[in-house]
Structure formats: C-alpha cells, structure tokens
Amino acid sequence: MEMNKSFEIAKSWFVLAQILIILAGFSFTSAGISWSLATSNLNSGVNLVVDASTKSCDNICNLTAYQNLTGNVLSYYAEMTMGNLDLWKYLIDLGLLLTIFSILCWLRGKYLLHRI
Numbered sequence: 001m002e003m004n005k006s007f008e009i010a011k012s013w014f015v016l017a018q019i020l021i022i023l024a025g026f027s028f029t030s031a032g033i034s035w036s037l038a039t040s041n042l043n044s045g046v047n048l049v050v051d052a053s054t055k056s057c058d059n060i061c062n063l064t065a066y067q068n069l070t071g072n073v074l075s076y077y078a079e080m081t082m083g084n085l086d087l088w089k090y091l092i093d094l095g096l097l098l099t100i101f102s103i104l105c106w107l108r109g110k111y112l113l114h115r116i
Helices: 002-056 060-115
Strands: none
Touching: 002 060
16 A cells, blocks of 8 residues: 555656646747747847838938937837847746756656655
8 A cells, every 4th residue: 555655756846847848848949939020029139120221212311310210120029039038048947947846856756756
C-alpha cells in the first residue's frame, strides 16, 4: 500500500513537469508572435517614411513638413515596437523559468521513483 502511494506521488511530479513544459511552449510561441509583430511594425514604419519622403522631395518647401511627419511616424512605430519587444522579453523569461521548474519537477519525480 505504501509503495503504491509513493508511486502515485512520483507520477504526480511527472505530470506537473509535463504541464509546466506545455505552458513553457505556449510562452515561447507567444514570444515568437510578439517578435514577428515587432519586425512587422518596423517594416511598415520604414515603408511609410520612404513613401512620405518621395512625395515631399518634389517640393523643397515641404522639408519641415517632411521632418515633422517623419518624426511623428517614427515615434509612433517606436512606441508600438518597444511594447512588443518588452512583451517578447517577458515571455522568453517566463518560458525559461517554466522550463527550469519543469526540469526540477521531473528530477524530483525521478528521485521519488528511484526511492521506491
């Protein structure tokens, strides 16, 4: 009876390790999506600035308007990109922590299993 209870406890540690590694996988996937959004924001911001520069280069009087537009567009996209990159960093950190805890739970389950 005691061995069956010890086996169930060790098995529960393995199940916890599996749940944590699945959550780490979701975290890493979300980090990849966040990274993709950040690079997409950078690409679209650069395209807008290039389009605005080609339109305003026709008339030299529009130089200050071009500078204002460029500054506004770049600051907007920088805010969007920094938000996505901060989210990316937090999700990578969370995924790494969950992976480490999963390994620790797996080792604990393996230790309890070998004690039986």
